[in-house]
Amino acid sequence: MVRGLEELGYAASLLAEGCYWLVAGPRRRQPVQLRAVFREARDIGVNAIPITAVLTFTVGMMLAIQGIETLRTFGAEAQVVLGIALSITREFACLIVAIVVAGRSGSAVAARIGTMVENQEIDALRVIGINPVRHLAAPVIIAMLVMVPALTVLGDITGLLGGGIYAAMEMDLGLGVYAERSLDVLQARDILQGLFKSVVFGLIIALVGLINGFQVRGGAEGVGRATTRSVVMAISLILVTDLIFTWFMNR
Amino acid sequence: MSAPAPVPHEAAEIVIEVSDLCVSYGRHEVLHDVHLQVRRGEIMVVMGGSGSGKSTLLRALLGLQSPSRGCIRLLGQDITRLGEHAMHELRTRMGVAFQGGALFNSMTVGDNILLPLREHTRLDENTMRIMMRMKLALVGLSGCEDLMPAQLSGGMIKRAALARAIVMDPPLLFFDEPSAGLDPVASAQLDRLILKLRRALNMTIVVVTHELESAFAIADRITVLDRGRVLFTGTPDALRRSEDRRIQDLLQRRADIAPVDPEVYLDKLTGAPPDA
Numbered sequence: 001m002v003r004g005l006e007e008l009g010y011a012a013s014l015l016a017e018g019c020y021w022l023v024a025g026p027r028r029r030q031p032v033q034l035r036a037v038f039r040e041a042r043d044i045g046v047n048a049i050p051i052t053a054v055l056t057f058t059v060g061m062m063l064a065i066q067g068i069e070t071l072r073t074f075g076a077e078a079q080v081v082l083g084i085a086l087s088i089t090r091e092f093a094c095l096i097v098a099i100v101v102a103g104r105s106g107s108a109v110a111a112r113i114g115t116m117v118e119n120q121e122i123d124a125l126r127v128i129g130i131n132p133v134r135h136l137a138a139p140v141i142i143a144m145l146v147m148v149p150a151l152t153v154l155g156d157i158t159g160l161l162g163g164g165i166y167a168a169m170e171m172d173l174g175l176g177v178y179a180e181r182s183l184d185v186l187q188a189r190d191i192l193q194g195l196f197k198s199v200v201f202g203l204i205i206a207l208v209g210l211i212n213g214f215q216v217r218g219g220a221e222g223v224g225r226a227t228t229r230s231v232v233m234a235i236s237l238i239l240v241t242d243l244i245f246t247w248f249m250n251r
Numbered sequence: 252m253s254a255p256a257p258v259p260h261e262a263a264e265i266v267i268e269v270s271d272l273c274v275s276y277g278r279h280e281v282l283h284d285v286h287l288q289v290r291r292g293e294i295m296v297v298m299g300g301s302g303s304g305k306s307t308l309l310r311a312l313l314g315l316q317s318p319s320r321g322c323i324r325l326l327g328q329d330i331t332r333l334g335e336h337a338m339h340e341l342r343t344r345m346g347v348a349f350q351g352g353a354l355f356n357s358m359t360v361g362d363n364i365l366l367p368l369r370e371h372t373r374l375d376e377n378t379m380r381i382m383m384r385m386k387l388a389l390v391g392l393s394g395c396e397d398l399m400p401a402q403l404s405g406g407m408i409k410r411a412a413l414a415r416a417i418v419m420d421p422p423l424l425f426f427d428e429p430s431a432g433l434d435p436v437a438s439a440q441l442d443r444l445i446l447k448l449r450r451a452l453n454m455t456i457v458v459v460t461h462e463l464e465s466a467f468a469i470a471d472r473i474t475v476l477d478r479g480r481v482l483f484t485g486t487p488d489a490l491r492r493s494e495d496r497r498i499q500d501l502l503q504r505r506a507d508i509a510p511v512d513p514e515v516y517l518d519k520l521t522g523a524p525p526d527a
């Protein structure tokens with residue numbers, strides 16, 4: 001409990017310091033390096049495109065199968081378009097992306113930073129006069145804030161596509177008709193709801209990975225523990241946050 | 252404690268001054284009332300047994316560990332009450348070679364050495380590269396700039412770390428365990444390198460080491476730490492002449508344990524009752 005509060009404070013100060021460097025860095029001739037941001041963005045976002053596409057496509061299709069079967073018993077299978085469109089854009093795309101990124105990149109951030117702590121590289125940065133938050137943390141935070149929503153947009157599309165392909169086949173609609181109907185039922189706020197949550201999830205993944213990395217003690221084993229912990233912690237926080245948002249945004 | 256014998260730099264100004272320094276990890280105090288003075292151009296070697304607080308003292312000197320009490324003045328500035336900006340400026344004037352080298356594993360050796368220049372100067376790329384190659388040549392690593400740290404041997408890592416530490420020509424150099432884990436020849440080479448640096452660049456150098464031979468080879472003065480306290484400060488000769496038992500133990504590498512009777516020891520190992 002005490003540790004949780006401590007870590008919350010630590011995460012908040014990391015975020016504040018990261019923002020500070022983003023704003024004040026250029027003026028102090030120590031800008032956050034764009035090159036580092038792009039490298040992170042590539043690792044976090046671009047390299048995660050295939051897995052994100054495959055997973056959201058699969059989930060979209062499963063939603064269609066389940067939806068059609070369930071709704072058929074009520075004779076309301078035509079409603080499946082609405083069901084898929086809303087659950088993908090509001091929930092599943094951002095949730096799946098967040099879990100994929102937490103597992104792929106949040107853990108990688110914790111491992112990389114943790115190894116640097118163990119190797120005294122963080123100390124070396126500080127004595128060289130390079131602020132580790134600016135140099136290491138800020139690029140991760142920025143890249144997460146941009147790439148998790150970007151992947152979520154991708155997930156919206158592939159998820160809808162996965163659901164659409166199955167539903168169109170099963171209900172003898174053309175894919176074009178299906179797409180039209182989806183666009184009819186979807187409102188901007190459904191998509192924005194998912195995107196808004198994905199921004200928050202990105203922030204959670206970044207901060208959880210960073211604090212676990214910076215707090216590493218105890219050699220290679222410590223790095224392993226921090227990595228595992230960051231994944232478990234990030235996914236738990238994401239689910240709890242999602243529940244809270246969904247509660248307040250849809251009732 | 253013996254009085255400090257005259258050193259070659261008696262008249263030089265004091266560039267490192269530590270007084271009443273106490274450092275704690277949590278509730279556990281590790282350094283108690285440590286005093287230390289180092290003059291410009293001097294090589295000060297900090298020795299002491301494992302766990303005596305050498306690395307902690309070094310971390311405090313570098314501003315990586317804030318003391319619970321006392322004062323640390325580097326180049327005339329008290330780092331315990333220095334603002335972030337001034338500390339940043341001061342750090343451009345000190346170089347540090349960490350025990351494990353602490354090279355950035357994601358960068359080539361050359362980029363590692365260029366990093367301080369890129370951060371603190373506005374030289375053009377070519378000039379920086381020339382400076383980087385000069386420092387690599389100085390430590391005997393010419394041509395290694397495109398290697399990754401993982402491709403270097405232990406001795407090469409130490410020398411690359413030294414090259415990174417001195418690339419800004421800092422007046423202050425800190426070196427943690429230069430000879431740990433090196434063969435005697437490589438360690439003697441590093442010792443010569445340290446002496447050469449002092450001669451060529453008139454650096455003030457603080458070296459933390461376990462190695463007696465290396466300490467005597469390079470030190471102008473030696474500080475011996477024992478369980479977080481300064482046991483001795485003075486020249487190598489004064490240290491040799493010291494009558495203090497703990498210092499004689501250190502010099503003769505005598506272990507601080509009572510001799511054991513082999514039979515009793517064997518009984519202990521086999522778990523047999525002592526008087527069987």
Ligand SMILES: Nc1ncnc2c1ncn2[C@@H]1O[C@H](COP(=O)(O)OP(=O)(O)OP(=O)(O)O)[C@@H](O)[C@H]1O
Nearest residue numbers: 276277279281299300301302303304305306307308
């Ligand atoms: N991060 C830490 N947290 C808590 N205690 C620490 C920490 N680092 C060191 N200590 C304790 O401080 C004491 C001094 O440690 P220090 O690393 O300064 O010793 P040392 O002289 O460098 O030893 P060695 O020669 O083995 O490196 C030890 O008792 C150690 O247990």
Ligand SMILES: [Mg+2]
Nearest residue numbers: 302305306307
């Ligand atoms: Mg040590």
